[in-house]
Amino acid sequence: MRKALRAAVAVLATAALVATAAPPASAGGKSLRDAAPRYLKIGTAVAGGGHHVDQPYPDPFPNDRKYRQVLAREFSSASPENQMKWEFIHPERHRYNFGPADAIVAFARRHGQVVRGHTLLWHSQNPAWLEEGTFTKAELRRILKEHIFTVVGRYRGKIQQWDVANEIFNENGEYRQENIFIRELGPGIVADAFRWAHQADPRAQLFLNDYGVEWPGVKVDAYHALASELLAARVPLHGFASQAHLSMRYGAPDQLAAVLQRFDDLGLHTAITELDVRMDLPVTDEKLATQAVYYRTALDACLAVDGCNSFTIWGFTDKYSWVPVFFPAEGAATVMWDDFSRKPAYHTLRDTLAAAPRRHH
Numbered sequence: 001m002r003k004a005l006r007a008a009v010a011v012l013a014t015a016a017l018v019a020t021a022a023p024p025a026s027a028g029g030k031s032l033r034d035a036a037p038r039y040l041k042i043g044t045a046v047a048g049g050g051h052h053v054d055q056p057y058p059d060p061f062p063n064d065r066k067y068r069q070v071l072a073r074e075f076s077s078a079s080p081e082n083q084m085k086w087e088f089i090h091p092e093r094h095r096y097n098f099g100p101a102d103a104i105v106a107f108a109r110r111h112g113q114v115v116r117g118h119t120l121l122w123h124s125q126n127p128a129w130l131e132e133g134t135f136t137k138a139e140l141r142r143i144l145k146e147h148i149f150t151v152v153g154r155y156r157g158k159i160q161q162w163d164v165a166n167e168i169f170n171e172n173g174e175y176r177q178e179n180i181f182i183r184e185l186g187p188g189i190v191a192d193a194f195r196w197a198h199q200a201d202p203r204a205q206l207f208l209n210d211y212g213v214e215w216p217g218v219k220v221d222a223y224h225a226l227a228s229e230l231l232a233a234r235v236p237l238h239g240f241a242s243q244a245h246l247s248m249r250y251g252a253p254d255q256l257a258a259v260l261q262r263f264d265d266l267g268l269h270t271a272i273t274e275l276d277v278r279m280d281l282p283v284t285d286e287k288l289a290t291q292a293v294y295y296r297t298a299l300d301a302c303l304a305v306d307g308c309n310s311f312t313i314w315g316f317t318d319k320y321s322w323v324p325v326f327f328p329a330e331g332a333a334t335v336m337w338d339d340f341s342r343k344p345a346y347h348t349l350r351d352t353l354a355a356a357p358r359r360h361h
């Protein structure tokens with residue numbers, strides 16, 4: 001009984017905070033994308049491939065109509081969750097599988113959405129032919145170059161932002177040796193990847209993307225040093241992104257604005273690319289209220305930084321979230337329940353967007 005009361009008070013407290021930020025009337029029946037200022041894209045991962053393959057449901061994006069309706073209504077940006085990763089789009093050395101990515105890009109165009117391409121240089125979800133092949137350094141370099149020209153070239157003019165390099169540093173701010181290209185070719189390959197991507201699509205904004213950069217630390221310092229170096233060498237780097245996979249075990253991202261500002265000060269765009277907020281199960285009203293605060297803190301960080309032009313959540317419904325599959329005993333990390341009904345976090349995001357200044361970028 002007392003617990004229920006505490007939970008109710010917590011929910012009310014959040015509601016009160018939200019109410020001061022934006023009178024509910026201003027958000028009305030709007031969607032997230034309609035509530036947002038024009039310069040800021042509101043995105044989601046588009047569910048398919050990856051962990052979904054082992055789940056007891058068909059591939060979400062092509063098969064779930066209700067899912068596509070919500071996707072079209074709520075978002076102005078779409079990130080293929082797995083469909084542009086190497087193992088998915090380049091399953092054999094001489095074969096590409098463009099169908100699922102093409103479908104997302106076409107859907108996005110039909111619905112006035114931009115696309116975030118994800119990803120080109122990563123240590124994970126690479127096909128066996130690449131990871132287990134025996135290539136000379138020259139071959140490996142040519143393989144990466146061809147991949148980038150082929151994939152980025154195919155979607156030339158249709159991608160707002162590419163995560164060119166994903167998770168290239170470990171927790172100590174050292175280059176990840178699990179990354180086959182970095183290990184075999186050395187860290188200089190990162191600059192080449194950006195140059196090739198820029199040649200293949202000169203209009204796409206090219207990003208560094210990682211998790212564990214929501215608070216200051218050695219990893220953020222490593223990215224700051226790398227970004228400064230690349231810019232000094234006139235490498236076409238345009239942005240730095242925080243994935244922001246948050247857990248309620250570790251606290252709200254209350255220093256994220258300061259981190260993003262350091263990169264903004266270098267003249268880069270910034271973005272939040274994979275936000276979700278997982279909690280230990282079971283769900284309580286109190287946890288949902290805290291979750292809403294975390295979501296709002298991340299959004300506020302982006303809103304506070306001039307060049308933060310893209311705010312993406314990693315899926316919008318728990319039905320398809322990667323969290324329960326990857327983090328045992330945690331879940332409920334998205335802004336909607338399995339049936340697409342909205343959690344407090346959804347309303348908080350929408351009200352915060354509706355109250356945000358409409359500025360120009």
Ligand code: XIL
Nearest residue numbers: 049050051052081082166243274322
């Ligand atoms: C995750 C997907 O959501 C899963 O479907 C897949 O099985 C594994 O990858 N950082 C990233 C994303 O850059 O690509 C990851 O996506 C989550 C962590």
